[in-house]
Amino acid sequence: MRSVRPGTISAAFADASANAPDSRTRDMLVSLATALHDFVIKTQLSNDEWRAGIAALARAGETSGDARNEFSLLSDMLGISSLVNMISAQESATPSSVLGPFHQRRAPKLPNGGDLWKGQPGEVLVMTGGVFDAATGEPVAGATLDLWQNADNGLYAAQDSQQRGRNYHGILRTDAQGRYAFTTTRPVPYTVPTDGVAGEMLRLLGREAWRPAHLHVIVEAKGYHQIVTELFPDDDPWLDRDAAFAVREELVIHFERCSDKGAMPDWLEARDRLPPEFLTGSMKFYIAPKTRTLERPT
Incomplete structure (x- = not known):
C-alpha cells in the first residue's frame, strides 16, 4: 500500500x-x-472540518443513553431512517415510518381496550381498528401493538420528570377477530431535541425542528414481518414539513368528534369515563407474512 x-x-x-x-x-x-x-x-x-465531524460524533455518543438516542435522532434528521424504511418495506403491507429516539423497551402490558389516557390533560382519543394478513386479508389474532406517544405538553415520558415512568407506553394484543381498541389523548406536534448534534445540524442548515403529531406503533405477530410505523392526524399543520421526512399518505388518518359513548366497543376499559365529547380514530394494519406472495385483497 x-x-x-x-x-x-x-x-x-x-x-x-x-x-x-x-x-x-x-x-x-x-x-x-x-x-x-x-x-x-x-x-x-479539511483537517479542521474532519476534526469537527469527529467531535460531533463524540458529542452524540455523550448525549445518548437509555432515555435518548442521539444517533437515532441524527439518522432521522438526515432522512436516513425514512430511506431505510422505504427501501425495506414489504409490498402491500402498511408502510413503515421512523422509530424515533424515545421508544422504551419493556413497556407495561395493556389489556385490549385498555387506557393510556388515565385522566391526563388533552383531547381524549379512542383508537380502534384491526391487524390483517396482507396476503389474504384475514384478521391476525394475538398480534402485538407496542404503542407510545407524547403527552399534551409535547414531551415523551423519557424527557419529562413530571410524568411517571413509561407514561403513554403500552403493549396490547389483538383479540380473536384481530381487533384492538384503546383510549389515549390526541398527540401534539413538537420540536425534536435541539440541544445536541442533530439540533446543531438543523440550525446550520436553516431547517425547522418540528414534527407533526403522531402515534407510534410497532406491530408484530409470529410468522409475519414486523412493522415500525406512525399515525398522523390529517389536520396537522406540519404534515408537509416533517423534520424526519417520515409522513406517508397511507399513515394519515382522520379524527372524528363523537359524543356517543355507547357507540364505543363494550370492552373499552374507559368507556364509562369518557368526557361528553371526545375524538375517535381508526386504522387497519396489514402485516406481511414471511413466506407467501403478497397481493392485498380488494
Missing part, C-alpha cells in the same frame, strides 16, 4: 477487506468507505 493516492484508496480498502468472514458485512463496509472517500474528495474536506 505504499502508493495509496486519493484515486486508489477505495480499492486499497476493498483489497484489505478481502478476507472478511461475512460477504454481506464486507460489501456494506466497503460501500460505506467508498462513499465516504468520495465525499472527502468531492468536498475537499
